[in-house]
Amino acid sequence: MDKDPFRHRFIVRLHDTDAAGRLFFGHLFRHIQDALESFMDHLGWPIHEMVRAGGSLLPVVHAEADYKRPLYHGERIAIEVWVEEIRHRSFALGYRCVKEGGEEAATARTVHVWVAASGETEPSLPAALQEALASRLRAGR
Amino acid sequence: MDKDPFRHRFIVRLHDTDAAGRLFFGHLFRHIQDALESFMDHLGWPIHEMVRAGGSLLPVVHAEADYKRPLYHGERIAIEVWVEEIRHRSFALGYRCVKEGGEEAATARTVHVWVAASGETEPSLPAALQEALASRLRAGR
Amino acid sequence: MDKDPFRHRFIVRLHDTDAAGRLFFGHLFRHIQDALESFMDHLGWPIHEMVRAGGSLLPVVHAEADYKRPLYHGERIAIEVWVEEIRHRSFALGYRCVKEGGEEAATARTVHVWVAASGETEPSLPAALQEALASRLRAGR
Amino acid sequence: MDKDPFRHRFIVRLHDTDAAGRLFFGHLFRHIQDALESFMDHLGWPIHEMVRAGGSLLPVVHAEADYKRPLYHGERIAIEVWVEEIRHRSFALGYRCVKEGGEEAATARTVHVWVAASGETEPSLPAALQEALASRLRAGR
Numbered sequence: 001m002d003k004d005p006f007r008h009r010f011i012v013r014l015h016d017t018d019a020a021g022r023l024f025f026g027h028l029f030r031h032i033q034d035a036l037e038s039f040m041d042h043l044g045w046p047i048h049e050m051v052r053a054g055g056s057l058l059p060v061v062h063a064e065a066d067y068k069r070p071l072y073h074g075e076r077i078a079i080e081v082w083v084e085e086i087r088h089r090s091f092a093l094g095y096r097c098v099k100e101g102g103e104e105a106a107t108a109r110t111v112h113v114w115v116a117a118s119g120e121t122e123p124s125l126p127a128a129l130q131e132a133l134a135s136r137l138r139a140g141r
Numbered sequence: 142m143d144k145d146p147f148r149h150r151f152i153v154r155l156h157d158t159d160a161a162g163r164l165f166f167g168h169l170f171r172h173i174q175d176a177l178e179s180f181m182d183h184l185g186w187p188i189h190e191m192v193r194a195g196g197s198l199l200p201v202v203h204a205e206a207d208y209k210r211p212l213y214h215g216e217r218i219a220i221e222v223w224v225e226e227i228r229h230r231s232f233a234l235g236y237r238c239v240k241e242g243g244e245e246a247a248t249a250r251t252v253h254v255w256v257a258a259s260g261e262t263e264p265s266l267p268a269a270l271q272e273a274l275a276s277r278l279r280a281g282r
Numbered sequence: 283m284d285k286d287p288f289r290h291r292f293i294v295r296l297h298d299t300d301a302a303g304r305l306f307f308g309h310l311f312r313h314i315q316d317a318l319e320s321f322m323d324h325l326g327w328p329i330h331e332m333v334r335a336g337g338s339l340l341p342v343v344h345a346e347a348d349y350k351r352p353l354y355h356g357e358r359i360a361i362e363v364w365v366e367e368i369r370h371r372s373f374a375l376g377y378r379c380v381k382e383g384g385e386e387a388a389t390a391r392t393v394h395v396w397v398a399a400s401g402e403t404e405p406s407l408p409a410a411l412q413e414a415l416a417s418r419l420r421a422g423r
Numbered sequence: 424m425d426k427d428p429f430r431h432r433f434i435v436r437l438h439d440t441d442a443a444g445r446l447f448f449g450h451l452f453r454h455i456q457d458a459l460e461s462f463m464d465h466l467g468w469p470i471h472e473m474v475r476a477g478g479s480l481l482p483v484v485h486a487e488a489d490y491k492r493p494l495y496h497g498e499r500i501a502i503e504v505w506v507e508e509i510r511h512r513s514f515a516l517g518y519r520c521v522k523e524g525g526e527e528a529a530t531a532r533t534v535h536v537w538v539a540a541s542g543e544t545e546p547s548l549p550a551a552l553q554e555a556l557a558s559r560l561r562a563g564r
Contacts, residue, residue, distance in 0.1 A: 161482070166486055167453050170449030193442075203490070205488070208484050211482070
């Protein structure tokens, strides 16, 4: 892929860490959500507008992360975000958390389904959203 | 006061603690909310029913806590909850976090206002809610 | 499997939910950790004692969850916990979040590696821990 | 005061909100901590270095917030931070959360005590820290 990946940055703060002295694994998903919302803002599909409009939602149906190196209090982290897969009614995003020195600390993946707020799965992702996502599709890593 | 205080119990888990080895101060408010919801369930005014019905809400307009002793991973804590004050359109709850050995680790206070979900402050707390709260009013500590 | 699964219970509270009206996916991992710590307490290997002793840790190297039904404010949830796999230096736990009516709302999995607090992977899980885990091993679901 | 206040910015994300459609009051303290750490970084006294060095800590002994307007998903918020009071062994910081249109959404206050990591209160704040704080002291608001 020739394009620069989309990047969301954060600093590990005290509430992210735990008594073992590292980022608590579950808190990473909050930063993943921040990265996801920044990415969708950037694509022109802000999550908060969908939630507010209330017609359609993109709930997470699967989330996973692999933790490769501990993240410590005060470290500056960049989360790269890209589209891993686009299907009829769902898509998957990929994430890579990188330390300032370039070391990969964690990777993650979320899968989102397009549903009506009523709970029904909608027939398919809107064409304009498919196109926006396709512009950030990255062939297998 | 002759009645036993209402108590909500929890164990300090890894995500509650931080790299300084203690409960992160902000995470206490999550447990305070758990205690508050258990207390309101007990009074017959479950918060989730009010939020779901959507007519009236009890948003927190003030919250505070004093931290007296560090809370450590694995400690068993009881939060005592009582009503500190009842006013026309608002009320205040008091909280005391006590370790198993009886040491006071923290105290807290939340103030709730009765508002219509539309955002308007309602004229006054329903009489039945005032009564329920009054049964748990504790004169100054 | 003939044994009753280990169960950790919680109630979905306001801080667990989000503006879309459901449990925020990332907050589930906090409850997963609560279930995990209760389970390890029950096996006689409390996580907080390992963290406090500081010699060995069991960091999460992989975490994942599948979300099948929305979890709503006020719902009572039981998390079943079991051991999915035991390897030389790591093990995997499985989780199933069940609503009161018996509907499965989510499943999850965490993988833990036995490391020295210094960061080095230790040669293998202590035999006593392997035995404790083996007592809760559940053949494929 | 003639100096521009120190500002930390954030966007309200889905995990900040709750089923009532607003920022959950307790989650504000996470953002307050982010603002506090940015402020201390700026003063040359990064919290993570103190925690890591392990000699001295600045635990929060009091925290409070007043909530004046709901904060909604997607809103861009600036938190102004200043020093409210400097005492022998403690100091207080003040915070003001302002929406893009300039409306004040919340105010907050944290009080920090200078303690040895051993738990003993230290005789007094280091002179250099007192000076750094004094440069950001703001007379009553």
